[in-house]
Amino acid sequence: MEYYSRHISGLIEQLSRLPGIGAKSAQRLAFHIMNMPADQVGMLASSMTQAREKVRYCKNCWTLTDEELCPICSNAKRDHTQIMVVENTRDLAAYEKTGKYEGVYHVLHGAISPMLGIGPDEIRLKELMTRLQTEEVSEVIIATNSSLEGETTAMYISKLIKPTGIKVTRIASGVPVGGDLEYIDEVTLLRALEGRVEL
């Protein structure tokens, strides 16, 4: 890219490393950014560094947040006896968008995958079990993806929780098999929640 000058090439290269952004989009974005008012570019840049700097895990549910307790865990109006277990914060956001779930969450940050060598200790499962011992929990809703890894994780968790006597449910398979929660429409997500069955 020697026909672009150093800073332009640098920006294009940085942008093209982001997921889902190819060479053409990176170029288009770079020129857009260079045409933006300087203060807006500054805001965009600092929102990145700030989010990266401040981000941490909620000490209770392990979602990504920037406070010790995330907005959901610190909300007294939520039903803290109902915990929905999800694979990541994006999946949590997907359920939050339905606006109908009133319980709280637990974010595993992954799923058990023998193929990728991810065992139960690599995800936030121990932390979930600790919560079940220390908090008053009446139901654990397992909302891992309906992929092989998600199902494996669901089975594993349900076996782990069963002996405690706490009710364990799984979101219904209204979610298409192999689907990623993040991309599923809200109606389907709600249908899956309503149709959850006890494991």
Added chain:
Amino acid sequence: MEYYSRHISGLIEQLSRLPGIGAKSAQRLAFHIMNMPADQVGMLASSMTQAREKVRYCKNCWTLTDEELCPICSNAKRDHTQIMVVENTRDLAAYEKTGKYEGVYHVLHGAISPMLGIGPDEIRLKELMTRLQTEEVSEVIIATNSSLEGETTAMYISKLIKPTGIKVTRIASGVPVGGDLEYIDEVTLLRALEGRVEL
């Protein structure tokens, strides 16, 4: 997005303002950025502010660059008697990628568009005419897009240059290489027919 904390929501919002990045992609990018090593986020952010800060127009051809003269204008090996006129720096980059054009460029930063109220004075046309008076130029190749605006601009420029006696050419329009006739619009097909060359 009150289920995300302030900094995460802020980043998602900033990203979703970029062209071609919808709500879902912004979210995906934000989480990717928060999972990147902090120094890489810093590099990405500073490449934006730096490019924006340093960017300026080449004083000769008006392409976006970060020096007084762009790498092409300052390259003595290029043929400075041949000027290709393009609408923007991305179009310049497109021709540079062919690796076969050895002349220099002139970037108009737009095209004449009566519909959008963009007249000849809104693009870098006066600057082109100045170059033709001060530089030794043998040919001006008009490579504006083959849209209505691009064609209008091409006609306007050619009329302007003709009296100077400098050769003015227009890049050929026709069926793209590898293109399937079946999927090509009628105007292009007609243009290709009109511009047919003897074999």
